[in-house]
Amino acid sequence: MSEFAGLKAIVTGGASGIGAAIVAELERQGAAVAVLDLNADQAKPLQFTCDVADTGSVNAAVAAAADALGGIDIVVNNAGIGAAGDIAGNDDAEWARVFSINVTGISRVTRAALPLLRASDHAAVVNTSSIGATAGLPQRALYSASKGAVLSLTRAMAADHLREGIRVNAVSPGTADTPWVGRLLSAAEDPAYERAQLEARQPHGRLVSADEVAHAVAYLASPRATSTTGVSLAVDGGMQELRLRKE
Structure with missing residues (x-):
């Protein structure tokens, strides 16, 4: 039997891209998974419309998902948006919008799920950061700043909630x-x-x-990874750590 059997997860941004792949992988390994997404398909079971930039929307979606699942053991904070340009490439409103979705959105969702995570014997939170948090990329000033904040927030959350039995980690994809x-x-x-x-x-x-x-997200969320918390797992083909010679 899979280690995820009987566990309930929510995945923000789970309707497409990396989020959809995470949903499929957790389901394949036996978890019951609810999708929270701005573009959720209401005709499908366990999909709930959720705007992570709006506290009311988050609270309603998390409550509905928890009711449908019968609890929450795993939170995957994957919802996010991109931004291009150097430091002058985006105005104040866009900086606020990107941070509200990419960073504060993690706070909104996890805060709403926190009472349920505290009640779980296998509580785990996985946040989606980026190679942009650890490597300087051209024309990604705002995006990189937001993902650097996600990385720092992950470590702070891990420290705050470890003794409550909640593990918090991040996955940091390359492009x-x-x-x-x-x-x-x-x-x-x-x-x-x-x-x-x-x-x-x-x-x-x-x-x-x-x-x-x-x-990688499934590993970080797995009950078998009980000693893994406060880490960022790079999935980037070696971009963060390797310096290869030219052939």
Whole structure:
């Protein structure tokens, strides 16, 4: 029997991309999973409309999901948005919007689920950070700042809730083959060239797949990882740590 059998999870941003892959992986391993997404399909079971930038929406969605699942053991804070440009590339309103979704959204969702996590014997929170938190990437000032905040928040949450039996970790993907990256590439003057550049900067020479990120999230959320907390697991083809010689 899977270690996830009988466990209940919520995944924000779970309707597409990396979030959908996480949902599929947790379900494959035996968890019951509710999707919380701004674009949730209300015709599907266990999908709930949730705007992580709005406290009322979050509270309602988490409560509905918990009622449908019969509790919450695992929270995957995956919802997020991108942003392009240098430090002058976005105005104050956009900085506030991105941080509200990418950072404060984690606080809203986890806060709403906290009483249920405290009641669980296998409570785990996994936040989606990014290679942008640990490597300086061009034209990603706002996005990188938000994901750096996610990384710091993850460690602070882990310290606050460890003695309550709640583990908190982060997954930090490299550039992944997702719809958002696809839209960026399609808008480029030379999409094939831009894709080649993204692939080349990751030591294994390709984009990260959504499934690879999902496998890492499942490890971090697993009851078998009881001594893993406060860490950031890079899924980036070696970009964070490796410095290869040119061939």
